[in-house]
Amino acid sequence: MSETIKQFLYLNRKAPYGTIYAWESLEVVLIGAAFDQDVSLAFVDDGVYQLTKGQDTAGIGMKNFSPTYAALGDYEVKKIFVERESLEERGLSLDDLQHLVWEDEDDDYAEKDSIKLVSREEMTAIMDDADVVFSF
Amino acid sequence: MPIEVNGKSFDTDEEGYLANINDWEPGVAEVMAKEDDLELSDEHWDIINYLREYYEEYQIAPAVRVLTKAVGKKFGKDKGNSKYLYGLFPYGPAKQACRYAGLPKPTGCV
Amino acid sequence: MSTLHTVNKSPFEKSSLDACLAHAGTGANVLLLEDGVYAATTGTAVEQRMKQALDSVKLFVLGPDLMARGLAEDRVIQGITVVDYAGFVDLAAENDKVQAWL
Numbered sequence: 395m396s397e398t399i400k401q402f403l404y405l406n407r408k409a410p411y412g413t414i415y416a417w418e419s420l421e422v423v424l425i426g427a428a429f430d431q432d433v434s435l436a437f438v439d440d441g442v443y444q445l446t447k448g449q450d451t452a453g454i455g456m457k458n459f460s461p462t463y464a465a466l467g468d469y470e471v472k473k474i475f476v477e478r479e480s481l482e483e484r485g486l487s488l489d490d491l492q493h494l495v496w497e498d499e500d501d502d503y504a505e506k507d508s509i510k511l512v513s514r515e516e517m518t519a520i521m522d523d524a525d526v527v528f529s530f
Numbered sequence: 531m532p533i534e535v536n537g538k539s540f541d542t543d544e545e546g547y548l549a550n551i552n553d554w555e556p557g558v559a560e561v562m563a564k565e566d567d568l569e570l571s572d573e574h575w576d577i578i579n580y581l582r583e584y585y586e587e588y589q590i591a592p593a594v595r596v597l598t599k600a601v602g603k604k605f606g607k608d609k610g611n612s613k614y615l616y617g618l619f620p621y622g623p624a625k626q627a628c629r630y631a632g633l634p635k636p637t638g639c640v
Numbered sequence: 641m642s643t644l645h646t647v648n649k650s651p652f653e654k655s656s657l658d659a660c661l662a663h664a665g666t667g668a669n670v671l672l673l674e675d676g677v678y679a680a681t682t683g684t685a686v687e688q689r690m691k692q693a694l695d696s697v698k699l700f701v702l703g704p705d706l707m708a709r710g711l712a713e714d715r716v717i718q719g720i721t722v723v724d725y726a727g728f729v730d731l732a733a734e735n736d737k738v739q740a741w742l
Binding site: 408409410411412413439440443446447448449450451452453454456458460483484485486490 | 708
Binding site: 424427428457458459461462464465468469503 | 587588589590592593595596599600603
């Protein structure tokens with residue numbers, strides 16, 4: 395077995411509910427997580443709206459898939475990059491987003507933060523470093 | 531084909547998964563198990579109930595890998611393997627346990 | 641001739657809102673819905689544009705779409721009215737026509 399571990403980056407740039415992109419991306423991430431790859435998620439532009447807390451879709455008759463983001467830790471997705479400039483342009487801060495964590499088995503199941511706030515410049519580097527970028 | 535439970539009819543999809551998760555009651559699992567010639571033990575119910583809790587919290591059915599890890603953590607390391615789960619559910623935790631629990635077919639399960 | 645304009649696209653992704661505001665006559669009604677509701681919140685890059693628009697048009701935002709997106713009503717720019725689906729229907733009925741900006 396000499397399979398190369400590739401760095402996969404899922405780039406999310408769409409708001410939830412208005413279009414199907416956000417949910418499709420989440421589904422692909424969950425399916426892809428079954429394969430041992432190095433997975434990162436990036437939330438840029440309107441994509442940052444996917445992570446807002448307190449979503450309640452009862453009034454619009456659609457499935458609320460925001461709780462599913464909290465399952466990403468179970469799927470070994472530990473790197474979720476959110477672009478600071480995208481948040482600021484939308485009047486949002488980290489406090490407006492869900493608190494996403496993953497459990498570190500090697501550290502007595504300690505919960506560790508998954509979301510990392512990065513600048514646009516850092517995001518550029520993250521995109522450059524990825525072997526494969528999936529865009530949604 | 532709908533299934534009959536205690537005189538009530540429950541709609542299912544073409545693969546036998548419950549059409550509406552909110553319709554579920556324990557009798558649904560009992561009837562589905564009986565059709566598979568399976569007697570449900572407490573160990574079966576641990577898994578079924580856990581799947582329902584997981585779905586309630588995250589709105590998805592967990593992947594088998596995620597389920598085995600969680601079962602090991604919750605019910606003991608000796609149970610956190612696919613051998614244990616397949617011992618309980620010979621057709622597979624996804625195809626059988628999720629179906630009994632009234633959950634939709636797990637994402638990515640073919 | 642009164643018109644209800646509707647905008648259902650995010651102002652950060654599409655030019656629908658700008659186009660709508662550029663063409664809506666004085667006294668027109670503009671309803672933000674679906675991804676259009678993001679324009680109604682405070683602290684955004686389009687907040688000034690919205691406040692200017694309030695000088696010439698009436699702005700409404702659909703509450704259920706705000707809730708779905710985790711945006712509480714206290715985030716809505718002052719002067720923009722939150723309406724429910726019944727309010728949407730009333731607006732459609734009160735105006736002579738509805739013009740959608742997709």
